[in-house]
Each structure stands twice: as C-alpha cells, then as structure tokens.
Amino acid sequence: MSKEDIEKRDNISVIKKIFKWYYSTHSSSIICENVERREFGFMLFDGNVMVRHKSFKSILELRRFIAELAPKHAYHSIAIYEKPDAPMEEKGWVCAELLFDIDADHIAKKYGIAMRPETYLQCMTIAAEETIKLIEEFLLTDFGLAPRDIAVLFSGGRGFHVHVKNKEFEYMDRAMRQEIVDYITGNGINLKATMIFEGYFLMEGHGWIGRLSRGVYEVLESGYFRSKLRKQQVNAIDKRCRRILEEILTGFSGTWNELSDKTKKKILEMAVELMRGDVDRVVTSDISRLTRIVGTLHGKTGLKVIKVDISKLESFDPTKEALALPTSPQITVKFLSDIGSVSFNDDIYGPYREGQIKSIPIPLAVFLSGFECVKLLNGGILE
Amino acid sequence: MSTTFHYKYPFLFYGERALASIIEEIPLDNLRNLISNIVSRKAWDRVSDDPLNIMLTVAILQRLQAKRLLSRYAVRLSKKIGSEIQRESTETVLNVARKIIDNRINVEDIQLRGVKTSLFKIPVPTYLRISQYFKSIKWKLVNQIVINGYVYVGRRDLIRLIEEMLKDAIINERIRLKLPDHIDLSDEYRRISQIERTFTEKIKMPKGKIRVDAFPPCMRELLSRAREGRNLSHTERFSLATFLFSLGMSIDDVNEIFSNLPDYDARKTMYQLRHLKGLVGSGTKYSPPSCKKLRFYGICIRGEECKDITHPLQYYLRNVKRRHREKR
Numbered sequence: 001m002s003k004e005d006i007e008k009r010d011n012i013s014v015i016k017k018i019f020k021w022y023y024s025t026h027s028s029s030i031i032c033e034n035v036e037r038r039e040f041g042f043m044l045f046d047g048n049v050m051v052r053h054k055s056f057k058s059i060l061e062l063r064r065f066i067a068e069l070a071p072k073h074a075y076h077s078i079a080i081y082e083k084p085d086a087p088m089e090e091k092g093w094v095c096a097e098l099l100f101d102i103d104a105d106h107i108a109k110k111y112g113i114a115m116r117p118e119t120y121l122q123c124m125t126i127a128a129e130e131t132i133k134l135i136e137e138f139l140l141t142d143f144g145l146a147p148r149d150i151a152v153l154f155s156g157g158r159g160f161h162v163h164v165k166n167k168e169f170e171y172m173d174r175a176m177r178q179e180i181v182d183y184i185t186g187n188g189i190n191l192k193a194t195m196i197f198e199g200y201f202l203m204e205g206h207g208w209i210g211r212l213s214r215g216v217y218e219v220l221e222s223g224y225f226r227s228k229l230r231k232q233q234v235n236a237i238d239k240r241c242r243r244i245l246e247e248i249l250t251g252f253s254g255t256w257n258e259l260s261d262k263t264k265k266k267i268l269e270m271a272v273e274l275m276r277g278d279v280d281r282v283v284t285s286d287i288s289r290l291t292r293i294v295g296t297l298h299g300k301t302g303l304k305v306i307k308v309d310i311s312k313l314e315s316f317d318p319t320k321e322a323l324a325l326p327t328s329p330q331i332t333v334k335f336l337s338d339i340g341s342v343s344f345n346d347d348i349y350g351p352y353r354e355g356q357i358k359s360i361p362i363p364l365a366v367f368l369s370g371f372e373c374v375k376l377l378n379g380g381i382l383e
Numbered sequence: 384m385s386t387t388f389h390y391k392y393p394f395l396f397y398g399e400r401a402l403a404s405i406i407e408e409i410p411l412d413n414l415r416n417l418i419s420n421i422v423s424r425k426a427w428d429r430v431s432d433d434p435l436n437i438m439l440t441v442a443i444l445q446r447l448q449a450k451r452l453l454s455r456y457a458v459r460l461s462k463k464i465g466s467e468i469q470r471e472s473t474e475t476v477l478n479v480a481r482k483i484i485d486n487r488i489n490v491e492d493i494q495l496r497g498v499k500t501s502l503f504k505i506p507v508p509t510y511l512r513i514s515q516y517f518k519s520i521k522w523k524l525v526n527q528i529v530i531n532g533y534v535y536v537g538r539r540d541l542i543r544l545i546e547e548m549l550k551d552a553i554i555n556e557r558i559r560l561k562l563p564d565h566i567d568l569s570d571e572y573r574r575i576s577q578i579e580r581t582f583t584e585k586i587k588m589p590k591g592k593i594r595v596d597a598f599p600p601c602m603r604e605l606l607s608r609a610r611e612g613r614n615l616s617h618t619e620r621f622s623l624a625t626f627l628f629s630l631g632m633s634i635d636d637v638n639e640i641f642s643n644l645p646d647y648d649a650r651k652t653m654y655q656l657r658h659l660k661g662l663v664g665s666g667t668k669y670s671p672p673s674c675k676k677l678r679f680y681g682i683c684i685r686g687e688e689c690k691d692i693t694h695p696l697q698y699y700l701r702n703v704k705r706r707h708r709e710k711r
C-alpha cells in the first residue's frame with residue numbers, strides 16, 4: 001500500500017466513526033416519502049462497496065439501518081415500485097419523480113473556476129443561480145408547473161437536485177424525459193426552422209422564441225461573438241450591429257437577414273449556449289435513478305442533504321445551513337497541500353501550508369478531507 | 384359542426400354508445416348477416432364508407448382479439464379519418480381532439496412572425512406521450528412553441544396527433560366497440576384465427592444460422608458491447624438474452640457471450656438464463672421486449688430502417704427475408 005493509500009484509509013476509518021456518532025443521535029432527521037415502495041442503496045466506507053436493491057417497511061426501520069451501518073452515501077430510488085427489492089426486471093416500475101441534477105463542478109468550470117475548498121461557496125452560488133434559472137424559466141414558465149410541485153435539495157456535496165412531484169410528470173417514461181431535458185438544454189433545436197432565423201424577433205416571447213431573441217440581442221450587444229467567428233464574419237456583423245439591435249426591438253430585422261445563413265446560424269448557436277439550462281442529461285432520463293436521502297450525510301463533505309426553500313436559494317450557504325457535525329471538540333489534522341483561506345460556517349480559516357499540523361473543527365476537517373487536503377490525526381476524541 | 388362527419392364516425396364522439404344504439408334497431412338476423420359479410424369479404428382490408436360497417440369491423444376484431452388484423456385496420460381507419468377531418472371546421476377538429484386526445488386541448492391566438500395565428504394547445508405531457516413515436520426532428524419538444532404547460536401546434540400537426548392517438552386507442556381498446564354478448568361468433572372466430580395464424584407462421588423464426596448482420600441496431604449494440612466485455616445493465620442483459628433465445632440460440636451459447644462481461648459469475652448467469660427460459664422458478668418463459676418497452680428502457684437507438692418496426696424480432700425477420708431475396 002502506498003503512503004497515500006494508507007492516509008486515505010486512516011481518514012476513512014476516522015470519518016466513519018464520526019458518521020456513526022452523528023447518526024446515533026440524529027437519525028430522526030432522515031426523511032423519505034413512500035419508504036415501503038422504494039429501492040435503497042448504500043455506499044459503504046469499507047471497500048467502497050455499493051449495496052443496492054434494499055427495501056424497508058418503514059421510515060423507522062430505514063433510520064435504524066442507517067444508524068447501524070453509518071454509510072458513506074445513502075440513496076433511495078426516485079422510482080416507486082411494486083416490489084422494490086426484486087431484481088430490476090421484476091420490480092414493477094410504477095412512477096418516478098422527475099429529477100434534475102445541477103452540478104456545481106461542471107457549471108463553475110464554464111466560468112473558468114475550478115472547484116476547490118477556497119472556491120466552494122462561489123461555485124455553489126453559481127450553481128444556485130443555474131438552479132433558479134431552471135425553476136423559474138423552464139419549470140414554472142414554460143412547463144407551467146406550480147411551486148408546490150417542485151422541491152430543491154442541496155445534495156450534501158457539489159450541487160443541487162430539483163425534484164418535480166407532479167402526477168403527470170411522474171408517469172413520464174424515459175423517452176419523454178429525454179425530450180424534457182433536450183428542451184431545457186436546447187439539444188436538437190432546429191435553428192434554421194425558427195422564425196428568428198427569418199428575422200422575426202420577440203423579446204418578450206415565451207419559450208425558445210423569446211430565449212433566442214434575447215440571446216441574439218445579448219450576443220450582439222456584448223460583442224461576445226468577436227472571439228468566436230472569423231474576421232470576415234465579424235466585420236459583416238460590426239457594420240450592421242447597431243441597426244440590427246434597433247430592429248430586433250421592433251420585432252423584425254431586415255438587416256439581420258443580410259448576414260449569411262452561416263453567420264446567422266453561428267450567432268444563434270451562441271444564443272442557445274447562453275440561454276440553455278445546464279442540467280445533467282443522463283440523470284433526468286434515468287427512471288430508476290438513485291438519489292440522496294434527505295437528512296443523510298455526504299461522505300465527501302460531511303454536510304447533510306437538506307431541502308432548500310426556493311426563495312432562499314440565492315443566499316444559501318451550505319457550509320452553514322447544511323452543517324451537521326458538531327463544531328467542538330476540535331480535531332487535529334495535518335495539511336497535505338497548501339490551501340488559501342476557506343470560508344466555512346460563517347468563519348474564515350487558513351491559509352495553511354503543506355505539512356502544517358493544526359486543530360480545526362470536525363466538520364471543516366471532514367469537508368477538507370473530501371478534497372484530499374488533510375490527514376485526520378486525532379480520531380481518539382470520539383472514543 | 385358538420386353533421387356528415389358526425390354521422391360517419393359517431394364513435395369518435397359517443398364511443399361505445401354509438402354502436403349500441405344502432406344495433407338496438409337492427410333485427411338479429413340482419414345483424415348476423417352483416418357480420419358474416421364483413422368476415423367473408425375481409426372488410427378489414429379496405430375501410431368502407433358505411434359507419435355501421437366500420438364499427439362492426441372494429442367490434443368483431445376486438446371481440447375476437449384478432450390483434451394483427453385489428454392493428455392493420457386501425458392504421459387504415461385512422462389515416463382515412465385523418466384525411467377527412469382535414470376538411471372539417473375548427474370546432475369539429477377541436478371536438479375530436481378533446482375526445483380522442485385530451486379534453487384540455489383548446490384554441491388560442493398567439494403572435495408568430497408578426498401576425499396573430501390561431502393554434503391548438505395541448506398539455507406538455509400529453510403531447511410527449513404521442514409525439515415520442517414520431518421520428519422527425521420537427522416533433523421534438525425543443526422545436527415546438529411551449530407556453531405555460533402547453534405545446535402550441537397548427538391544425539395539420541394536431542390532426543397527425545389525432546391519427547396516432549386514434550390508432551392506439553382502437554388497438555388498445557380505449558375505444559371499445561361491443562357486440563351484444565348473445566351473438567355467437569364461433570364460426571367467425573375459426574375463420575379469423577386461421578387468417579391470424581398465417582401471420583404468426585410467417586413470423587416463425589427461420590431455422591439455421593443466426594445472422595448478426597440482420598440484427599436491429601439496439602440488439603447489435605448490446606451484442607457488441609457484451610462481446611467487448613463492456614458492462615450491461617440488468618435490463619440490457621434481459622433484453623439481449625431473451626432476443627437471442629427467440630432466434631433459437633442455446634443457453635450455452637448465450638452464456639458464452641455473457642462470459643465476457645466484467646462482473647461475470649458463471650453460476651449466477653446460468654441460473655438467470657435458465658430462469659428466462661422458464662426452466663426454473665415460476666416456469667414462465669420470458670419473451671423479448673417490444674420496441675415500445677425498449678424505448679422506455681432507453682435501449683432503443685432507432686435506426687433508419689426502424690421506421691414502422693414495433694418489435695426487434697420483426698426487424699430481424701424483415702431483414703433476413705430481404706437479404707434472402709436479394710441473394711436470389
């Protein structure tokens with residue numbers, strides 16, 4: 001075993017102890033509707049093994065099981081089954097919430113920000129904005145869902161899950177869900193067949209008509225196209241840009257139609273990129289997906305999965321609101337790499353140097369350990 | 384509202400009652416005659432203009448559970464209705480759409496290309512349930528106008544959706560036309576099941592070598608993934624194994640293919656395969672899933688030639704036959 005492996009293993013056994021300690025007193029915050037008809041799965045600390053196809057008769061039985069097992073990650077199926085513990089073909093799928101996964105890692109990358117302990121909150125804020133966009137622009141406005149049909153969960157890790165609990169949407173099969181994600185992500189959109197391509201704009205328009213109109217306006221106004229097109233194309237636009245912008249607001253732009261089809265298509269593609277919702281395509285179309293259980297801990301952060309009020313998303317701070325582990329006593333850690341300042345639970349910690357040994361609050365230690373920045377030295381406090 | 388349309392296709396508006404109320408007025412002998420006529424003339428091959436003939440044909444095929452003839456007839460009938468409704472008033476179209484598809488469908492004016500345009504609006508889930516079977520990219524939700532939970536479509540598209548839904552409703556007996564129970568159909572049953580059997584016989588698997596090059600795209604993909612030793616989900620294994628069994632492949636041969644999978648467990652796999660064949664456990668023999676199911680599982684990768692295929696076996700047979708012909 002390499003030195004790194006040993007360090008990882010040591011961390012794991014300490015964290016497992018911490019989790020067990022937490023669940024022994026907090027398992028009542030674990031919540032799951034329709035327990036008896038769902039499948040459950042658990043990722044164990046030991047050997048990183050996944051246990052699937054479990055079922056439970058009641059929430060109490062589930063809580064007891066989790067408290068006993070102290071798993072690294074705990075999941076339930078979004079689907080409701082006739083026989084949740086049977087093998088996949090015989091489970092008898094009844095329905096499943098429509099699930100969207102917003103991944104902060106991926107979205108922050110688009111803005112050139114890498115996910116690190118120092119940037120965690122910033123990345124999560126960007127992910128929260130994307131989540132709000134998904135809900136307000138797509139789910140509420142286009143799909144006509146009501147706020148009560150929608151639940152947002154902080155995943156405990158690096159993102160949000162949006163659950164749609166509306167009878168008609170819950171019965172959608174894979175192909176229908178695929179269509180829903182394609183709509184949100186603008187996948188398969190036939191740009192040349194849209195009225196925008198022919199020069200008709202509708203800034204206040206609904207759905208993709210409005211989105212493309214506003215998108216084109218923004219691409220042109222911001223000059224965003226400059227770095228993305230060939231010189232000749234840029235010149236062609238520059239010459240007409242002001243006029244097109246004015247005309248777009250009136251609903252029709254003849255000047256826009258003077259641009260070549262190729263250029264128009266390129267600009268529309270940029271507009272799609274700008275306006276689309278960024279959700280994971282695979283997650284939403286998977287009707288037997290497992291998702292995290294509310295009230296359980298995320299093995300890589302020590303934060304817990306919680307429901308977030310849509311109105312509070314914007315200012316949501318996971319390191320504070322989803323904090324689960326006790327902040328005292330402290331735990332001694334050794335830093336495995338340099339880290340800048342990290343904001344955590346309303347405090348600023350660091351910077352730290354590689355090799356430094358320090359006492360820090362348990363939740364922060366577990367959180368940093370998920371980024372593989374620290375080795376936990378003092379597990380004895382729990383005994 | 385056009386009365387001729389109402390008169391011609393009363394079951395679109397009144398469902399089961401439409402036939403029942405006409406039958407009440409016909410003497411039993413006449414009705415018997417009509418029925419034998421329909422069967423002896425194979426009325427399902429061509430859709431008549433006579434409303435009673437249409438309804439009786441549907442009723443007979445449904446009662447006798449002649450699935451293949453019924454679905455052929457349903458296709459023809461819905462196409463005919465589709466082309467005729469084209470000429471009807473908006474009100475009639477709306478009425479039929481509400482009865483057949485969803486009673487929340489409505490008409491609304493919206494601004495398009497600078498002009499007010501009158502469009503039909505359909506709830507998003509309802510739209511998806513039907514349109515997912517259409518291949519053209521134009522039907523994708525992302526290429527539709529979606530406002531506040533509704534998809535807005537033009538008259539032509541709505542009629543296309545009606546046709547599809549109508550066909551499905553007749554085949555799956557959501558539109559159900561009933562003959563009185565006391566009418567005995569055992570003679571007709573004999574004749575019709577004979578005709579149906581010729582269909583099934585045609586579908587019998589050709590003996591001899593399995594032609595992988597004739598596989599539908601979905602099965603070809605699963606097979607090559609299995610051969611390359613990439614992982615297959617439970618559902619994917621189930622679909623591939625039952626498909627191969629239907630082609631007459633032996634348990635050992637299928638087992639051999641699965642032996643490349645990363646988590647292969649000889650005992651478990653053998654047991655599961657025997658289970659699928661109905662050799663252990665409940666004794667039910669599992670048959671390969673239809674395209675509809677495969678689509679649902681996300682296994683379908685609809686290829687060019689999948690156009691009106693409803694079952695992967697059908698694809699295979701058609702392909703084998705075609706190649707056979709080409710060879711000759």
Ligand code: SF4
Nearest residue numbers: 599601674683684689
């Ligand atoms: S349409 Fe049917 S045969 Fe074709 S890929 Fe899909 S499931 Fe397979």
